[in-house]
Amino acid sequence: MIRALTGSLRARLLWFLLAAIVLAAGAQALVAYRTVLKEADDIFDYHMQQMALSLRAGLPPSAAVGGLGSGEQNFDFVVQVWTADGVRIFESAEQAALPQLAVLGFADVRARGTTYRVFSMQTSGLVIQVAQDMAARRNMAGALALRTIAPVALMAPLLMLVVWWVVSRSLAPVARVRGQVASRQADDLSPVSEENLPDEVRPLVQELNLLFDRVRHAFDAQKHFVADAAHELRSPLAALKLQVQGLQRASDAAARELAVSRLVAGIDRATRLVEQMLALARHEASMAAGATPEPVDLAEVARLAISDAVAAAQARRIDIGISHADPAVVVNGQPEALRMLLRNLIDNAVKYTPEEGRVDVGIASHGAAVELSVDDSGPGLPEEERERVLDRFYRSGEPQAPGSGLGLAIVKSIAEMHGATVALAASPTLGGLRVLVRFTAKG
Numbered sequence: 001m002i003r004a005l006t007g008s009l010r011a012r013l014l015w016f017l018l019a020a021i022v023l024a025a026g027a028q029a030l031v032a033y034r035t036v037l038k039e040a041d042d043i044f045d046y047h048m049q050q051m052a053l054s055l056r057a058g059l060p061p062s063a064a065v066g067g068l069g070s071g072e073q074n075f076d077f078v079v080q081v082w083t084a085d086g087v088r089i090f091e092s093a094e095q096a097a098l099p100q101l102a103v104l105g106f107a108d109v110r111a112r113g114t115t116y117r118v119f120s121m122q123t124s125g126l127v128i129q130v131a132q133d134m135a136a137r138r139n140m141a142g143a144l145a146l147r148t149i150a151p152v153a154l155m156a157p158l159l160m161l162v163v164w165w166v167v168s169r170s171l172a173p174v175a176r177v178r179g180q181v182a183s184r185q186a187d188d189l190s191p192v193s194e195e196n197l198p199d200e201v202r203p204l205v206q207e208l209n210l211l212f213d214r215v216r217h218a219f220d221a222q223k224h225f226v227a228d229a230a231h232e233l234r235s236p237l238a239a240l241k242l243q244v245q246g247l248q249r250a251s252d253a254a255a256r257e258l259a260v261s262r263l264v265a266g267i268d269r270a271t272r273l274v275e276q277m278l279a280l281a282r283h284e285a286s287m288a289a290g291a292t293p294e295p296v297d298l299a300e301v302a303r304l305a306i307s308d309a310v311a312a313a314q315a316r317r318i319d320i321g322i323s324h325a326d327p328a329v330v331v332n333g334q335p336e337a338l339r340m341l342l343r344n345l346i347d348n349a350v351k352y353t354p355e356e357g358r359v360d361v362g363i364a365s366h367g368a369a370v371e372l373s374v375d376d377s378g379p380g381l382p383e384e385e386r387e388r389v390l391d392r393f394y395r396s397g398e399p400q401a402p403g404s405g406l407g408l409a410i411v412k413s414i415a416e417m418h419g420a421t422v423a424l425a426a427s428p429t430l431g432g433l434r435v436l437v438r439f440t441a442k443g
Helices: 002-007 009-054 070-075 134-170 172-182 202-232 234-249 253-289 298-315 335-352 407-417
Strands: 077-083 088-091 105-111 114-123 126-133 294-297 319-325 330-333 358-366 369-376 420-426 433-439
Touching (some): 134 172, 234 253, 294 335, 298 369, 335 358, 335 369, 335 433, 407 420
Parallel strands (some): 319 358
Antiparallel strands (some): 077 126, 294 330, 358 369, 420 433
């Protein structure tokens, strides 16, 4: 029973509502029963008083034992009349043998093993007594009270049936949603129908549909990752195999050294590709999980991203740093994701900038918008390719161009997650490429 109450909303509602009906009906019946008993006592007392008042003028000549009160037989009234000297001159029921009372008005008297309700009044030298057996009174009052509460007893089960029907009908949409979810295949993540759902259940189904949407995006990202990995790793692995075969066929030290350098370069390229693909997979997984944004200081993010790339820049004698940064520029987002965004931009700039070149990072605030820019002194990018390089695995120039084609795709994905846009243009200061990330609002 306890498990049914805690586990089933329908059973819980029915249990409490039906219990409330039973308690309310019981309380109503008890109040009605006691009220009817009280009113019946008042009515019987009133009849006794009226009968005594009707005898004030004296007894009719035809009065005899049992003659009075014949019209009130259903009430079992007993009438006795006494003289002022204490002589009983009339009684309607000899077997009653009520004692003479000096107390006028109403009183309860024990006689012949039962209790009588007695009303006494004095008039014209006579004392008139009207009595009623309390057992008979209680029986009649109880029958009257039971007839009064009978409708309550009949209506309670009917009301319980109505409550059962209403609760079952009201929870039918919940059962329908449960049936829809239970009958689905494991890969069916389509939205659950919100038609005819009550207001209390609709938000739950809406959140469930949002969860299905996030899971679907996670599955799609996983499928894309597997497909992309299978496609993109095929060429580097084939190239590595050829380079190993070339190393095996090398006939002299110079040929072996060349083959080794090519093999190392191939391994570096495959390693970079795997790292970028894993970074993209982690980012898409965090997007599907819906991480909570927090205020992020872009200047601090820029310093951390530059520290990650400074070794590669120094190896090629490239001057890298923050050219300008407005104070206290903060956006709402995920710190690690923004650091990954800026690190990919800087890595891309360092990669395509010639030796002894320059890479500048800028942070500017324009009203409600924030702009993050990375400029380099490299060869730039043709205008017709500036949109395509944001696609996955697209590399400008020859197929042998450095990189995996994922860096700017990761940048675009992270920017979209933060409600930002990515634009590529010629750098007005360094002459190479400028990548501008524009956030639409401050944190």
